[in-house]
Amino acid sequence: xxxxxxxxxxxxxxxxxxxxxxxxxxxxxxxxxxxxxxxxxxxxxxxxxxxxxxxxxxxxxxxxxxxxxxxxxxxxxx
Numbered sequence: 784x785x786x787x788x789x790x791x792x793x794x795x796x797x798x799x800x801x802x803x804x805x806x807x808x809x810x811x812x813x814x815x816x817x818x819x820x821x822x823x824x825x826x827x828x829x830x831x832x833x834x835x836x837x838x839x840x841x842x843x844x845x846x847x848x849x850x851x852x853x854x855x856x857x858x859x860x861x
Contacts, residue, residue: 804832804840805849809860812850817857 811826812818820841824830829837841858844850851859 801840801843804836805844805847808840808844808850808858812858812860817853817859819857823858 807827808823811823815822815826818826823841824837827837832840841850845852845858848861851861853859
């Protein structure tokens with residue numbers, strides 16, 4: 784069975800990809816609870832993402848207040 788095309792959007796492909804990556808980080812943090820970056824990277828398979836994508840997505844999520852980093856260096860979902 785064929786799938787219909789995705790709905791049209793004006794959002795650039797890179798922005799959609801980054802939003803999906805941050806959503807993936809958010810889901811992992813909600814499931815796992817606060818965790819450090821290396822554990823989070825393992826949870827989402829970040830080692831298999833293109834070079835630097837995990838770090839950029841994590842930094843962007845914190846910058847946009849979609850993720851938070853506590854004083855102990857652990858990341859959490861807001």
